[in-house]
Amino acid sequence: MSIQVFGLPVSRGVAIGRAVLVASSRVDVAHYFIDNDQIEAEVTRLRDARNEVAAELVALKSEVPEEAHAELVALLDVHLMLLHDEMLADATKQWIVERHYNAEWAMSAQLEVIARQFDEMEDEYLRERKADLEQVVERLLKALARQTTGNSHTNGANARDFAGEDPLILVASDIAPADMLQFKRSVFTGFVTDVGGRTSHTAIVARSMDIPAVVGAREASRIVRQDDWVIIDGDAGVVIVNPSPIVLEEYRFRQRQIELERAKLNRLRHTPSVTLDGQVIDLLANIEMPSDAAAAIEAGAVGVGLFRSEFLFMNRNGQLPNEEEQFQAYRAVVQAMDGLPVTIRTVDVGADKPLDRMSSHELRHEHSLNPALGLRAIRWSLAEPEMFGQQLRAILRASAYGKVRILVPMVAHMSEVSQIMSAVERAKERLRADAVPFTEVEVGAMIEIPAAALMMPSLMRYFDFVSIGTNDLIQYTLAIDRADEAVAHLYDPWHPAVLQLVERTIACANDAGKAVSVCGEMAGDPAFTELLLGMGLRSFSMHPAQVAAIKQRVLRADVRALRAQIASVLASDSPQETCVALLKSKPH
Structure with missing residues (x-):
């Protein structure tokens, strides 16, 4: 019997395959393929x-x-x-x-x-x-x-050999970031989870892999059985279990249409990203591992706008990477980008990305009532000065091989700014003392807390650039846990307060003559491209799979016309409706 399960559409497209269940357990277990x-x-x-x-x-x-x-x-x-x-x-x-x-x-x-x-x-x-x-x-x-085992997790390169001919779809109550890191290199053509929101980690990774996903599907992992045929409609947020032959053929036709559209977009990957009125727009890539740099180049990105370094710290059985290991990883990305800029974010752990190494600080954090407001991101780094110093030295050393920038997450206090700058100087002094080569690097702040957006003039006196992390900015502005499906419907990137904070941040940076980019999910959502361009944004950072779709919108945009329409969108009680209406009235 065919069953439909409804959830949140978080990664577009259609996936058809047999279900592979990752069962929930009272004991957390690792999930990975073996050779x-x-x-x-x-x-x-x-x-x-x-x-x-x-x-x-x-x-x-x-x-x-x-x-x-x-x-x-x-x-x-x-x-x-x-x-x-x-x-x-x-x-x-x-x-x-x-x-x-x-x-x-x-x-x-x-x-x-x-x-x-x-x-x-x-x-x-x-x-x-x-x-x-x-x-x-x-x-x-x-x-x-x-047990102690020497087994190493396979990266999934040969997973197709034993997966059989049928495509596979992963169905789970939830997928931990550490597991997603393993599955990212694997054979799954889609994800379904019972929990999660539009910017939960599962959703973000699914979009980065450019595969369909539905989250917040409630009882999906209980309804779906191992090896059931499953269709994921990533546009509508629907999961169809054991579809009829007619429905199956209809969705296979839609798959072929989507593939044709993607092929058309891929033709744009080497086209310069310039608006109709001659504005050059930088389209950068968000990556998670050094091996992702190849996908950034292939997508036509002009640099890495966000290297999420925390993924180097996961799946390590409690052993954090040392300075040399980090340096090797950062240098690999810098060399792979061959002269294009690379922005490395200092480790952003906590909330939905806990580490398996637990210090006393982290134990208290992990069991706190609200991890998103606890010891995470730069707060954790400043609480672990030895680790933070190692990371800063590793990043600085990588700067000898190309253009590197340091991005600090979750800045909210001027006292933190002082500690960050002091830590960077200490790292430089240590390298100079050891005669280790490095170049001067720009240091930037992620604007993802409303307090940071409101104190932009002060931050601009110390930082060389800013990058807006819209995922957390929306979460903190609206007091919404972005991974909680119970309140996912209240997570609204179109909320007037969110848009006003984004616009204020871009304007303050531009007025100060400092670079500003958006590296959150809004940057890779075509619905926001014209709005952000009209606000004055000239640098977007997104998953490589999203670059072509955003470039298409950029090539069709007239920034001068868009700038004149921004005030009416920001003044509206329904910004999304106003923005859509203005774009429809725009001559093509």
């Missing part, structure tokens, strides 16, 4: 974990006091039976051998399959045994976590 030569070791890990849990249960049985109720012993026997049941043991092994899942992912995937079978049982006693199964699996996952 052929890792299968035997992963199966061994699974077997060792099962033997360890069996020994634990047998030991518990021997320790049960004689006066204890007989049902306790019987319960432990049930757990032992479930542990060795072929539905759990052998089937989990099949996920490893056939799908190349790591052992933890295989275990949680099989739990999802068996748990659904328990849910469908008519006998209440048997249905209640699901809790026993979950407890057994939780023990197994903890045993796996205690």
Whole structure:
């Protein structure tokens, strides 16, 4: 039977494929594909974990006091039976051998399959045994976590070899940023999550991969079963489970049309980005890893406007990258861009991007009531001066190989500005003392807190440039958790207050003769291109996949005409409607 699930459209297009479920678990587990030569070791890990849990249960049985109720012993026997049941043991092994899942992912995937079978049982006693199964699996996952393994996560380059001919769609309750980093190099053609908002990390990465995604789909991970055929309508925010042949063919036709449109846009990638009235517009790329630089060049970006360095710090089992490792990564990007500018943002962890290394500060932060308002971004860096110094030195060293700028996230206080500038100077002095080459770099601030937008004249006395992070600016201006689907409908980039802050920031920077760009999601949304141009923006930074669509809008824009219309948009109670009406009335 065909079912429709509705969520938030966050990455446009159509994806059709078989569902791969990442089941939610009370124990957080890693999800990654393994290579052929890792299968035997992963199966061994699974077997060792099962033997360890069996020994634990047998030991518990021997320790049960004689006066204890007989049902306790019987319960432990049930757990032992479930542990060795072929539905759990052998089937989990099949996920490893056939799908190349790591052992933890295989275990949680099989739990999802068996748990659904328990849910469908008519006998209440048997249905209640699901809790026993979950407890057994939780023990197994903890045993796996205690193991030390030398297995390295595959980057997915050969994942197509074992994925089969059918395209795959990832369905999950939520996807952690660390997992998204693994899946980004993998075989999935679309994402569906139960939770999340338009600027949640899953949504951002899906857009960066240029693949369709729907988030906030509530019960999708419970409704969809492993290997179900699924259609993602990324334009409408609809997930169709087990579609009829007619619907399937209709969406395949839409896929072909979308591919043709993308092919047309790709022809623009080497066309200079100049408006009708001769304004040169810089279209830059947001990247997350050094390997993304190739996609930026291919898309026709004229530089990297945002290198999210925090992804170098994730998936490392608690070990942060040292100065040399960071330097190698930054230098690789700078050299790959071959003379084009590279803006490296200092580590922006916290909120939806926690680290797996937890200091005492971070432990308090992780369990705070609102991580988005806690110890994150520059606040975390200033609380970890040794780490911050290493990163600044690594960035400065990379500047010897090309044009590099430093971008500092979440600046809000003048006291922070003083500490940032002092840290940069200390890093320079250390390099000079060690005779390490570097060049003078510009230091900029991300404007993503309303306080920063309101104090722009003060910030402009110290910073060389600013970049507007619209995702957080909207979140903090409207008091909306951008990853919470319960309030996602209130996340509004068209809100008059948001637009006025953006316009004020651009105007203040231009008046001070300082460079200003937008690196948030608004920069890559064609609906805002003309509005931002009219506000005076001349530098957009976005995911490489979005460059061509924005360039098309730029090539058709007349900035002089747009500038005259900005006042009416900003004065409107409904800026979006006013902007759309003005664009429709514009002669073509």
